[in-house]
Amino acid sequence: MEFVIENQHLTVTVKDKGAEITSVIAKKTGIEYIWQADEKVWNRHAPILFPFVGRLKDDSFRHNGNTYTMGQHGFARDSKFSVHERLSDSITFILAPNGDFKDVYPFLFELQLTYQLFENQLAVSYKVKNLDADKMYFSIGGHPGFNVPLMEGEAFEDYYVKMTPDTSRDRLFLEGPYLAADKTVAVELNEFRLQRDLFLNDAIIFKTPEPTTVTLASDKGEHGATMSYEDFDYLGIWTKPQEDATYICLEPWCGLADRSDSDGELERKTAIQSLEPGNKRYYVHRIEFF
Structure with a gap:
């Protein structure tokens, strides 16, 4: 089932499967900012x-x-997910433990997602609560896909990604689907133009220990999106390298894929989060659409 929240600037659609955003439309321009999940390319919009x-x-x-x-x-x-609270400009979903999860994940938990509009900005809030008697281990992240280009007459290559503050960041690399062991390079790459060959080896990953703002914009147009966050340790930037993948994902993460030399023990997993019994933790990122 799909649910709509809105204000004078934006109309946002979210579905209960995955508590996933499926659409963000600007009322003034009619621009659809979110990738529409083409089954032949990538069949998701903004998974949690x-x-x-x-x-x-x-x-x-x-x-x-x-x-x-x-x-x-x-x-x-x-x-x-179940709907916990719904207002005209916000909605909260909850994923609670059930028998299906216990077979694949040995902890009792509650995951809460809240989407709330503030003028032309969407705040995405995550709350993880440990309902278990033992310490809980987990990772969490967002994966919103943005249409690129947003306007007729623009091309994928007209867009760029800019990160602030301007600083040196550690870039991490993948070996296939796994994090390359001991392959981290400090780079001064605060702005770069989108090119298909950048994604031949999957996502571009940066460590972002400081509050970070990421802007997706075009040289030829005035529309784009800006994501800001303080609570996430990494940023993934991803699309498929094929020409019909007309989207880019800006992904705030607290967690990473396993290293290529991982021994599989959960407590030793790279970048794993943990919560003591009864504790909870909040994560927020905000997306401004312009």
Whole structure:
């Protein structure tokens, strides 16, 4: 089922499967900012990544002597959330434990997603609560895909990504679906133009320990999107390198794919988050559409 929230600037559609944004339309211009999930290219819009970001080595992990199997990016993106609260300009979804999860993830949890509009900005808030008697391990992230180009007469290559503050950042690399072991390079790459060959090896990944703003914009047009966050440790930038992949994903992450040399033990997983029993943690990113 799909739900609509709106204000005087934006109309946002979110579905209960995956608590996933499916549309953001500017009322003044009629621009659709969100990728419309072409089945032949990439069949998602803006999935929620939980309880893992990226691929587990051999699609499995171990905890307390038991082995669990799980696919890329976890199960939240394919799970049905319940609506906890709905107002005209905001909606909150909850994913609570059930029998299906216990077979693949050994912790009791509650995941809450809130979407709230503030003029031409959408705030996306995540709350993870540990309902288990043991320490809980998890990763979490966003994966919104933005249409590129946004306007007729523009091309994919007319767009650029700019990160602020201007600073040196660690860039991480992938080997296939896994994080390359011991391959991190400090780079001064605060702005770059979109080119297909940048994504031949999958996502571009930066460590972002400081509050970060990422802008997607065009030299030829005046429309784009700006994402800002303080609560996420990494940024993934991704699209498929083929010509009909007319989108770019800006992905704030707390978590990473397994390293290529991972031993599969959950407690030792790179960039893993943890919560003590009864505790909760909040993460927020904001997207301004212009």
